[in-house]
Amino acid sequence: MAASRSDGNFSSRWGLILAALGMAIGAGNIWRFPRVAARNGGGAFLVPWLLFTLLWSVPLLMVEFGLGKATRRGPVGAFASLLGRRFAWMGAFVAACTAFIMFYYSVVTGWSAAYFVRSILDFGTLSGSPRSHWAAVTSGSWEAVVFHGLAAGGSALLLARGAAVAIERVCKVLVPLLVALLAAAVLRGLTLPGGVLGLEFLFHVDWGKLSEGRTWLEALSQSAWSTGAGWGLMLTYGAYSRRDEDVGLNSLVTALGDNSASILAAMATLPAIFALSGSVQEAMAVTGADNTGMAFVWMPRLFARMPGQGAVFAAFFFAALTAASLSSLLAMMEMAAKVLVDLGVPRRKALAGVASATFLFGLPSALSLQVFQNQDWVWGLGLLLSGAFVAFAAARYGAGRFREQWINGPGADWRVGRWFDFVVTVAVPVEFLVLLGWWFHQSVTEYSAGRWWDVTAPYSVATCLAQWGLLIAGLLAANRFLAPRKGAAAGSNGSAGEAP
């Protein structure tokens, strides 16, 4: 039976799935996946990428969803309910890590929206000298601040109309819109002369790349960051799900939907890049740029080469980027608000607080690209630790027990087997250690060579450890105040939490 709209839960399974897809599909599907896939062996890269969907993303999404469904609380309350109050700090780290990402993600959403507006009203400025325009936007411009404020404030206003109900309503528009925009871009890109070269670049198979550790680590990183596993977002949506909602199949649908969107985005962007680049070398330079460089510098430059159509194509691209970012930002803001609501803060005040904090703490990233890059580095890697904490929660409770109680319980359409126990107790911890070690190695040898110990260097190991350390120390000190008191309402859906 579908839950009624008045209780704050998702109205149906389809509403939940659309919201989960909106959460998972973000800017990374559009500006990261196509570049990383194409540069790491094309078709060969997709093998480990698909494998890690099952060895990281799906099991962690299941744990999160099961935790939320069981406890009806956000990450802090869920960890405290499942493992005891002394583990509340661990759930708080998951929530805080995502909140730190939310601060600068609002800036990304603002940039995308600003570029969308400029594509329509003032494409000449955007395409005339994209690099200097991007430099101006990211060095203290009013435009970045205003659109960042609009993204944070607008998201809070959308969420004020109800938790799951509002997210569901917005995602029913944003997700189909995003798919339609990307599908249109695929068709247009492939009909441009030379566009098919982009598909060749994406799907060529360089099997030799499979023998390189980097390919596997890039694939794992992409899967870990893209699906939203370990962010505490699926956990929050689980708290708004029906009590007899399926966990395993819905988690699988979310991860596969995210993968499908990544492939669609790659089929939309790479043909356009190859068709509009002057040479293969230039196309390689575009895919070799970083996320923001590709989206905000290279793409406007390429669109300018389409006489009469550049503004339209640019508007499509930035509309898709805005839709993808906004649907993920909504999930992050809802997660943060849910943590406060669990502590007894009224929902509207919680949303106002989250929006204000997002605007204030996102300002440094809006005003300085270096701060943005530092925060993206620190909290992007922090998500790996969050994922490990989520796996730890299930492992400590007993992976098999968790699986039988909260994944294969009432309403399960897919009975998950023992492979899940192995993944959360062995595979995820190993993947976490290897991945973190590799990224730190990259910092020492490449990103912050010679300055890895310097806390002020944007991509150093030291800045990462220092910021994580400060956060964990603060959370441990405040642990007794973090967990919702016994008997406190579990959230805006008004249902009491179950102590598993």
Next chain:
Amino acid sequence: MSVSAVVTMILVLALTWGAFGVALALAARGERRRGKGAERDDGPTPR
């Protein structure tokens, strides 16, 4: 496009969009089953 790239594209699309479609179909089947169960639960109980 080379033959190997076309074959890879078909395989990848089957493993992403195809798998996504199958998972959605299974979810729809689960919902139909759940709906039938709810109808039975809601029906008059013979005494």
